[in-house]
Amino acid sequence: MKRLLVCGSNGLVGQRLALLFGHTTEYEVLHTSHHRNFQLDRQLFDYTQLDITNRSDVKSLVSSYRPDIIINAAAISSVDLCEQQRDAAWRVNVNGVEHLTVAARLIGATVIHLSTDYVFDGKHGPYREDDRVNPINYYGKTKLAGENVVLAAGIPYAILRVILLFGTGVQCKHNFATWVIENLRAGKTISCAADQISNPTYVGSVAHAILHVIERGAAGLFHVCDADRLSRYDFALKIAKAFKMDPSLIVRTHSAGLNQAAPRPLVTGFSVEKACRDFGFSPLSIDAGLEALGRDVHFVTRN
Numbered sequence: 001m002k003r004l005l006v007c008g009s010n011g012l013v014g015q016r017l018a019l020l021f022g023h024t025t026e027y028e029v030l031h032t033s034h035h036r037n038f039q040l041d042r043q044l045f046d047y048t049q050l051d052i053t054n055r056s057d058v059k060s061l062v063s064s065y066r067p068d069i070i071i072n073a074a075a076i077s078s079v080d081l082c083e084q085q086r087d088a089a090w091r092v093n094v095n096g097v098e099h100l101t102v103a104a105r106l107i108g109a110t111v112i113h114l115s116t117d118y119v120f121d122g123k124h125g126p127y128r129e130d131d132r133v134n135p136i137n138y139y140g141k142t143k144l145a146g147e148n149v150v151l152a153a154g155i156p157y158a159i160l161r162v163i164l165l166f167g168t169g170v171q172c173k174h175n176f177a178t179w180v181i182e183n184l185r186a187g188k189t190i191s192c193a194a195d196q197i198s199n200p201t202y203v204g205s206v207a208h209a210i211l212h213v214i215e216r217g218a219a220g221l222f223h224v225c226d227a228d229r230l231s232r233y234d235f236a237l238k239i240a241k242a243f244k245m246d247p248s249l250i251v252r253t254h255s256a257g258l259n260q261a262a263p264r265p266l267v268t269g270f271s272v273e274k275a276c277r278d279f280g281f282s283p284l285s286i287d288a289g290l291e292a293l294g295r296d297v298h299f300v301t302r303n
């Protein structure tokens with residue numbers, strides 16, 4: 001039985017992985033995150049606290065648990081927070097990755113690491129894996145440095161770059177879709193950029209992609225996102241339609257009018273050919289992703 005160590009299990013992707021692996025008996029999984037407690041039911045999952053910025057804690061947990069695969073879903077993923085708290089962002093998104101790769105090398109484990117479309121400058125999307133990177137904000141810089149740490153470590157690895165994730169999780173920070181839903185439900189007006197264009201991706205697509213990477217033993221750098229490329233404004237309209245909310249509350253704007261702390265790469269999106277070919281990745285349409293989100297929201301509000 002393969003043994004997996006997941007880092008960042010309290011996050012959007014981490015929680016989804018826990019639910020997905022919870023449905024299979026093929027893997028022994030230890031979930032870990034920065035926080036002392038796991039947001040999901042501790043009775044159902046093995047969980048221990050692990051701060052990936054603590055080199056010796058990482059080394060001792062990895063040496064004692066001896067996973068075959070370490071999945072790193074831990075990060076400071078807030079783009080504006082990374083811009084404002086640079087040291088903290090570097091510690092988690094770069095030094096934390098170093099600690100995991102060093103520990104992985106000691107026991108011969110594979111690392112599956114998550115990265116982002118924000119390693120690109122957004123001038124020429126959609127991007128392929130071999131396109132030139134050029135991050136324009138600090139989050140993107142830390143995520144690119146994290147990729148380079150994995151590449152330089154001399155260990156078996158898969159890096160999955162993903163884009164604008166949406167989904168639900170217990171006590172997870174808002175993602176774009178849940179922010180839109182919450183505001184429109186409250187009857188509040190929101191401004192959404194028509195010039196930020198990418199492929200919004202349902203979190204379940206990423207969790208399944210990671211599972212397929214493991215099942216197929218896929219290795220290398222992969223672009224993973226859902227099928228439709230659209231602006232934040234159009235995505236918000238799609239969300240309003242899917243959740244039967246008032247689209248007139250959505251104001252079309254441009255990035256310059258949003259006063260975001262970090263500049264955004266405007267036009268990204270990925271070609272996912274390599275992921276489809278190498279591990280059978282199957283992107284969802286935006287409508288299918290929002291339908292899945294609808295089922296999740298229904299589940300969360302009923303329970």
Ligand SMILES: NC(=O)c1ccc[n+]([C@@H]2O[C@H](COP(=O)([O-])OP(=O)(O)OC[C@H]3O[C@@H](n4cnc5c(N)ncnc54)[C@H](OP(=O)(O)O)[C@@H]3O)[C@@H](O)[C@H]2O)c1
Nearest residue numbers: 008010011012013033034035051052074075077116164165
């Ligand atoms: N969300 C997106 O739209 C998006 C887009 C592109 C790429 N990505 C990438 O996808 C990955 C997963 O993102 P996500 O949205 O699931 O992130 P998230 O919801 O922000 O979760 C990240 C988790 O990392 C944990 N963490 C933070 N610092 C840590 C530390 N020092 N040690 C251990 N764990 C720590 C946090 O744990 P606690 O809650 O326990 O403190 C948090 O739950 C990240 O690599 C991110 O860069 C995300």
